[in-house]
Amino acid sequence: MVAIEPKPLTGASARRGRPIDPSPGDHGPARRGPVGRLRTRFDWMPYWLLAPSAVLVVLLVGYPIVRLFETSFQVFDLAQLFSHKTIWNGVDNYKTIFTSTSFWDSVLRTVLFTGACVVGTMVVGMAVALMLGRLSKVVRGGLSIALVLAWAMPPISAAIVWQWLFASQYGVVDWILTELHLGTLQSFDWTGQNALLAFVVITMMIVWQAVPFVALSLYAGLTQVPQELYEAAKVDGAGAWELFRRVTVPMLSPIIGLLVILSVVWDFNVFTQIWVLTQGGPNGGTETIGIWSYVTAFTGSQFGLGAAASVVSMILVAIMSFYYVRILVRSGEVR
Amino acid sequence: MSVLTPDSRWALPVVPAPTAPRTSPLHEGKQRRSRREIAGTTALNVVAIVFFVITLFPVYWMVLTAFKPTGDIITPTPDFSPLHPTIAGFVDAIHKPFFWDYVGNTVIVSVATVAISLVVGVLAALALSRFNFKGRRTYLIVLLAIQAVPQAALVIPLFFTLQTLHQLNELLGLTGTYVIFVLPFTVWMLRGFIQSVPADIEDAAMVDGCSRLGAFRRALLPLIAPGMVATSIFAFIQAWNQYLFAYVFMQQNTRYTLTVWLQSFETNRGTDYSGLMAASVLYTLPVVFLFILVQRKVVAGLAAGAVKG
Numbered sequence: 001m002v003a004i005e006p007k008p009l010t011g012a013s014a015r016r017g018r019p020i021d022p023s024p025g026d027h028g029p030a031r032r033g034p035v036g037r038l039r040t041r042f043d044w045m046p047y048w049l050l051a052p053s054a055v056l057v058v059l060l061v062g063y064p065i066v067r068l069f070e071t072s073f074q075v076f077d078l079a080q081l082f083s084h085k086t087i088w089n090g091v092d093n094y095k096t097i098f099t100s101t102s103f104w105d106s107v108l109r110t111v112l113f114t115g116a117c118v119v120g121t122m123v124v125g126m127a128v129a130l131m132l133g134r135l136s137k138v139v140r141g142g143l144s145i146a147l148v149l150a151w152a153m154p155p156i157s158a159a160i161v162w163q164w165l166f167a168s169q170y171g172v173v174d175w176i177l178t179e180l181h182l183g184t185l186q187s188f189d190w191t192g193q194n195a196l197l198a199f200v201v202i203t204m205m206i207v208w209q210a211v212p213f214v215a216l217s218l219y220a221g222l223t224q225v226p227q228e229l230y231e232a233a234k235v236d237g238a239g240a241w242e243l244f245r246r247v248t249v250p251m252l253s254p255i256i257g258l259l260v261i262l263s264v265v266w267d268f269n270v271f272t273q274i275w276v277l278t279q280g281g282p283n284g285g286t287e288t289i290g291i292w293s294y295v296t297a298f299t300g301s302q303f304g305l306g307a308a309a310s311v312v313s314m315i316l317v318a319i320m321s322f323y324y325v326r327i328l329v330r331s332g333e334v335r
Numbered sequence: 336m337s338v339l340t341p342d343s344r345w346a347l348p349v350v351p352a353p354t355a356p357r358t359s360p361l362h363e364g365k366q367r368r369s370r371r372e373i374a375g376t377t378a379l380n381v382v383a384i385v386f387f388v389i390t391l392f393p394v395y396w397m398v399l400t401a402f403k404p405t406g407d408i409i410t411p412t413p414d415f416s417p418l419h420p421t422i423a424g425f426v427d428a429i430h431k432p433f434f435w436d437y438v439g440n441t442v443i444v445s446v447a448t449v450a451i452s453l454v455v456g457v458l459a460a461l462a463l464s465r466f467n468f469k470g471r472r473t474y475l476i477v478l479l480a481i482q483a484v485p486q487a488a489l490v491i492p493l494f495f496t497l498q499t500l501h502q503l504n505e506l507l508g509l510t511g512t513y514v515i516f517v518l519p520f521t522v523w524m525l526r527g528f529i530q531s532v533p534a535d536i537e538d539a540a541m542v543d544g545c546s547r548l549g550a551f552r553r554a555l556l557p558l559i560a561p562g563m564v565a566t567s568i569f570a571f572i573q574a575w576n577q578y579l580f581a582y583v584f585m586q587q588n589t590r591y592t593l594t595v596w597l598q599s600f601e602t603n604r605g606t607d608y609s610g611l612m613a614a615s616v617l618y619t620l621p622v623v624f625l626f627i628l629v630q631r632k633v634v635a636g637l638a639a640g641a642v643k644g
Contacts, residue, residue: 045547046466050474053459053518056451060515061481067492081498131383134376139383146391152626153394154576156594157619161397164608172396172413208390269485272578276598290487297491298583310488321483325476334475 071307078301093308106292117267120207125214132219151212159276162205166190191278195285221255261324289313400612424613441592445574448513452521460525478519486579504587512580517570528562565629593618
């Protein structure tokens, strides 16, 4: 039996959210202004410094969000877009979307898609991170370069290349699968016929681009786990799986938690890649909440309904990112 | 630690990274190893090479297709080697109508976004890292929260707002929408860099007769200059990669950015993938180059912050 108490690396106080900073130069923001000690008057300086950004935040973020809420309580179709007449209809838009099967389908799809992407990313990312430490120098260097290149690809380029890889005419994936005798797939339509298949392609693309960040972060974390822990566990007779489960995972749990939350928010918000590959098709089969609200608003010209769906998606994201903010606050990052 | 960035999978260093210990548990010394271990390592290296191929292949395929003559692209058996490279695809892409307009639009909007975010951001970062005032924490949390907002949710109200302001199809309006996500991110990143400089330096400058702002400008600014460069690069990449807002707000075909142009790339001869891939390469190259310059800061920062707990 191995029993290793996971210990935070920087001392017990790190758990309790007391700001601990490894860098010697950091004195934290909590210190007063340079001469703050001597002043008794109210110090306006920070507010002046903050003012320009606060103005931009209110105008560019605050106002649109208020307007989004407003719109979600209005009848807002093409006619209103041009006539600028406001017609309030209470919670009718919300009633409509909550009784719409296509909306609930999009919610379910978003949840499943996000889950698949996050699980895929974390599992593959962890595997790659563990692998990186055990490879020969050349292979590790090569793999790192490949990871960074995949990571650096702009989402739009990635989507376009994947479209070409999975093209029904002369797509290279069709050819490879046929050569490997995994089926004869000439002129096979990956994204246009079967929504599930389309999601498989999109998920693979997302995972491909998400793995580098997760793998390299976990790898960087792994290099900071004290080796004595592994040695002690080995002395106690732990196998490779036990070492992973009882040393690696507990030691890395803070970073794993953060990566999971970041991935959940990122994958929930994916729009570009889905839009480029399928535009929500076939038959709305790949419409996530974001795509549903966009299509309803801009293709169907029902801006009120689209706005209501957007409000719902914003609330869902807010709930999820609450945990993210809490982690940062507790770790002393938001001081 | 880290900051959410929409549409790009980064987290950013706020805490400067300590250097990782040289001897990690993963790279065990050259002890004598059993035959079984050697076999295991070899197998692992083989698996890694498979991973390498899968990871790199889409990038390779993009570059390869870009350099192929059209005749070599539409073949029943794909050609995997770069035997007859040609720049015809690139010539084709550059001579598409309005190509230079798209480059210009993208560069103008990206640079303007970075400039606004950097100037406004450095002031905010100063306030948030050098002063203790009421509302500081709330403001930090607001900045974090903004970055989690789905872009797709903001598209509808921003569309109305830009319409009211007659800023649809205008670079200025588009820049405004880009700033929404780039600014909070810039503030967080700059705040990290400022925090890593001891405030004593400004105190000393003030003892020597500088005003408070003078101390920031003369003592602090030179020290965070490298951090400002890194921040600008990240901000620039984010703006360069932006797709959704440009797609919705720039409806006129001379007003597209490169991302919108790529997505709507018209192929002359049905499947002119060499032109499309060449265009993607041209668009991707600057970003990859800039990203590699600053990439190390990302992972190191996250690991340093997160293992901490």
